[in-house]
Amino acid sequence: ETGVTQSPTHLIKTRGQQVTLRCSSQSGHNTVSWYQQALGQGPQFIFQYYREEENGRGNFPPRFSGLQFPNYSSELNVNALELDDSALYLCASSLADRGQETQYFGPGTRLLVL
């Protein structure tokens, strides 16, 4: 088990609704990345936060937004949910100066949009 936690573990929403997913990073990690993993596919990078600012973004529309707090925890917000947003949402924390080799994933939040 890594020190990265996510909540909730499962969520069911309907099309058009909004959702907020939460992530607490591993102790000492200052960077948080969010990924979307559809069934049978690899994780797709959504964005990364460092020092409470977005530090890189993948090919996701603006209705995907995020926050990082002073304690390095983070939120992912998705507005106007679509059926294709159904996926496993993964949060990963790392040390900015050590990069991916320090990246640990949380258990994920499984979102189902009906």
Place this chain on the structure above:
Amino acid sequence: QKEVEQNSGPLSVPEGAIASLNCTYSDRGSQSFFWYRQYSGKSPELIMFIYSNGDKEDGRFTAQLNKASQYVSLLIRDSQPSDSATYLCAVLKTSYDKVIFGPGTSLSVIP
């Protein structure tokens, strides 16, 4: 062309055999390469990373990188049933620090 490609599998090997997992990437400027293991219903777990051409060994795992061919592989020696999982190749694009994952290869080790 997809940025990171892997054989989707499933790849089946008998217990004790060598499993060979392959990955190709399109961005010639990529510098860092990672292999993650993901058990069904779980999150990815980093098992190897490699930055330089050649081989890197860690226990039963060997990562091989050939930047000229834009190819990275993972060999698992003495495969065990507990190695049955999906293996994800990931590439770090230095220009934007955006990690690109491949679709994963499903490995099944048959006792």
